Amino acid sequence: MKDIIIAIDGFSACGKSTLAKALAKKLNYRYIDTGAMYRAVTLYFIEQNIDYTQTNQVEKALANIEISFQNINQQNTTFLNGENVESKIRQMYVSEQVSPVATISAVRRAMVQQQQAMGKDKAIVMDGRDIGTVVFPDAELKIFLTADPQVRAERRHLEYLDKNEHVDMQVILDNLNERDRIDSSRADSPLTQAEDARVLDNSNMTPTEQMDIVLDWVEQVQTASNTV
Ligand code: CDP
Numbered sequence: 034m035k036d037i038i039i040a041i042d043g044f045s046a047c048g049k050s051t052l053a054k055a056l057a058k059k060l061n062y063r064y065i066d067t068g069a070m071y072r073a074v075t076l077y078f079i080e081q082n083i084d085y086t087q088t089n090q091v092e093k094a095l096a097n098i099e100i101s102f103q104n105i106n107q108q109n110t111t112f113l114n115g116e117n118v119e120s121k122i123r124q125m126y127v128s129e130q131v132s133p134v135a136t137i138s139a140v141r142r143a144m145v146q147q148q149q150a151m152g153k154d155k156a157i158v159m160d161g162r163d164i165g166t167v168v169f170p171d172a173e174l175k176i177f178l179t180a181d182p183q184v185r186a187e188r189r190h191l192e193y194l195d196k197n198e199h200v201d202m203q204v205i206l207d208n209l210n211e212r213d214r215i216d217s218s219r220a221d222s223p224l225t226q227a228e229d230a231r232v233l234d235n236s237n238m239t240p241t242e243q244m245d246i247v248l249d250w251v252e253q254v255q256t257a258s259n260t261v
Pocket residue numbers: 044045046047050067068069071072131132133135160161162163164212213216
């Protein structure tokens with residue numbers, strides 16, 4: 034079967050990474066969590082006190098940021114300049130700053146360039162907000178995930194509880210809504226559904242049910258591209 038690029042976009046906490054990880058494992062593809070990259074940049078800005086309204090500070094900071102991923106105990110783990118930042122970047126103080134940071138064009142340019150380089154050999158599943166529209170407009174399979182906001186907040190709440198962290202449901206819901214608002218309305222690469230994306234509302238689906246649907250789509254796309 035021909036290697037393809039699978040782009041998964043959608044709103045905050047609608048299960049993109051759960052799907053992307055499982056799919057990558059099944060197909061033996063690379064998985065890239067682009068949200069983790071924007072979160073790592075945000076963490077750097079916070080820790081280094083970068084005033085991200087100042088272009089020169091942002092440009093200088095970006096030149097000093099190196100983001101990479103490693104598989105540790107079967108978990109995709111994010112590194113920022115050699116430090117494992119996987120748990121820090123998921124904290125609410127990062128979630129509260131990440132969408133404003135992700136509106137900055139210089140930040141997006143730097144991230145998109147790295148993401149495109151990661152996908153040059155295909156065989157990749159990448160999730161984010163602009164993957165099917167900007168990073169890989171020619172991706173063979175584009176998926177746009179949606180889910181009911183209350184369901185998304187409950188899922189994120191459970192993820193925090195799993196890590197023994199209690200974050201108030203309302204705080205989570207407000208953060209998801211606010212990020213969706215900023216992500217969808219920004220000037221540079223707003224979150225929108227690519228015209229050729231397949232839409233999946235997984236509000237009432239288990240991960241297995243959603244995986245079965247998507248594997249059918251992968252098969253359809255691979256069959257089509259093998260006959261071209
Ligand atoms: O996992 P969750 O849905 O909470 O979000 P994420 O995928 O970790 O992304 C965090 C934030 O990064 C988003 O709310 C966007 O502001 C930004 N982002 C983006 O602008 N473009 C991407 N390709 C991925 C994430």
